[in-house]
Amino acid sequence: MKLASLNHGRDGQLIVVSRDLIQAVHAHDIAPTLQFALDNWDQVEGDLQHLYRNLNDGTAHDVFPFNPKLCASPLPRAYQWADGSAYVNHVELVRKARGAEMPESFWTDPLVYQGMSDAFLTPTQDIDVTDENWGIDFEAEIAIVTNDVDMGIRTEEVHGHIKLLMLVNDVSLRNLIPAELAKGFGFFQSKPASAFSPVAVTPDELGDNWHDYKVHHRLTVHHNGVLFGQPHAGTDMTFNFAELVQHVAKSRPLSAGTIIGSGTVSNKDSSSGSCCLAERRMLEIIDNGVAETPFMRFGDTVRIEMFDDSGQSIFGAIEQKVARYEHRYHDEDLNHHRPS
Incomplete structure (x- = not known):
């Protein structure tokens, strides 16, 4: 699984990124930030992995191009x-x-x-x-x-x-x-x-x-x-x-x-x-x-x-x-x- 944070606020906004780093999808319905995901890893990991699989197989919704220039550090x-x-x-x-x-x-x-x-x-x-x-x-x-x-x-x-x-x-x-x-x-x-x-x-x-x-x-x-x-x-x-x-x-x-x-x-x-x-x-x-x-x-x-x-x-x-x-x-x- 590949994760990134859009440069939004002090703690960013969590997104899931495709394996080839071309596309991404928001993860806010699962975890608003990466720190939140880490604090609650056992509860959110499965949902994040499911979203990641959907993104890579082309079945995810609301997909957008991944742009590293819009990212904070993870x-x-x-x-x-x-x-x-x-x-x-x-x-x-x-x-x-x-x-x-x-x-x-x-x-x-x-x-x-x-x-x-x-x-x-x-x-x-x-x-x-x-x-x-x-x-x-x-x-x-x-x-x-x-x-x-x-x-x-x-x-x-x-x-x-x-x-x-x-x-x-x-x-x-x-x-x-x-x-x-x-x-x-x-x-x-x-x-x-x-x-x-x-x-x-x-x-x-x-x-x-x-x-x-x-x-x-x-x-x-x-x-x-x-x-x-x-x-x-x-x-x-x-x-x-x-x-x-x-x-x-x-x-x-x-x-x-x-x-x-x-x-x-x-x-x-x-x-x-x-x-x-x-x-x-x-x-x-x-x-x-x-x-x-x-x-x-x-x-x-x-x-x-x-x-x-x-x-x-x-x-x-x-x-x-x-x-x-x-x-x-x-x-x-x-x-x-x-x-x-």
């Missing part, structure tokens, strides 16, 4: 967004380039941070940034969405708790990261709003390419219209999604609608390219002693997409442009801030 906002770093090769490269040893524990204990989740970017929304010198970077990832998960869950109990999968652009401001991490308190300013693919899919949509709690397809990234990377998401994933769920839920329960990201997809064999600029820069430093690839500038674009074995887009594409953010004050704002 969950326009979420109660929780926890992003991991499951591809430890990526972490090792970054540390190696700056001459830092990587603790052995990184191979056995996942890295996770809690990101901004009160308002995600739409899949085609500009990445607004105040300063180019902040080191603007894209990070192409995969994410899962869970239902309610008990604290202390074990990996063998995760089956059935992963309800949806999406793609992510986890935007990073690389030049703000070192000073933040030096404080020993984690990311904040260096991690602005992320964007997710226009469509979220149930795991069964991936067929045999979803196993061992990993997605076994290549993740395709274009930067300024040029192919940047196509690493295989099922290769070199040190921690699978069951292990990430177990880690995140070690000391807290997870509410329905929790999003957990994989971190930047990365392969040890770098011939397939990278999913972020920082990794390519690290490889350049390792090989040549200097980073040659610049971070993103105003006007730069990124496209993130995944295709099935027949070449059909699975989730639709994240397509974004970097834009200069300018503060916009209304007259009432100026009056409010003007001293009396």
